[in-house]
Amino acid sequence: AFTVLFVLSGFGNGSTYKMIPAVFAREAEEAITSGAGAPQAFARARRVSGAVIGIAGAVGAxxxxxxxxxxxxxxxxxxxxxxxxxxxxxxxxL
Structure with a gap:
């Protein structure tokens, strides 16, 4: 039972890692519609999503x-x- 629990929580963990870049890409798109430059907005989104993924990985460790x-x-x-x-x-x- 616990093995199934850990496997299913791992699936949720993978989904979280996949969502992080999508969230920041969406913020970049909103910044572009507000007048920001596309290359700068997407570069920032990549940097920030990489940092957030790193922090999430450290907390997971x-x-x-x-x-x-x-x-x-x-x-x-x-x-x-x-x-x-x-x-x-x-x-x-909980």
Missing amino acids: LGGVAVNLVFRASYQDGGSGDTAFLCFLAFYA
Whole structure:
């Protein structure tokens, strides 16, 4: 069950990464209709979307570290991963 949960959350993660450049491209199009130069607007959109993707990736990497830390604490304190799985279940339920 948890494997399915992680796989489905990965699909959502991929969709988010795909949406980020589209959002900034749309902002560039709006800037162009307001009178901004097209090359500059799209160059800015590429730079900003790249930065946002980088930040999102860094936050995602911290999430991967947190999963390992929770498992480690669960095994050290209780000898099994049950507590970690309950924490993950509570996190995803929110």
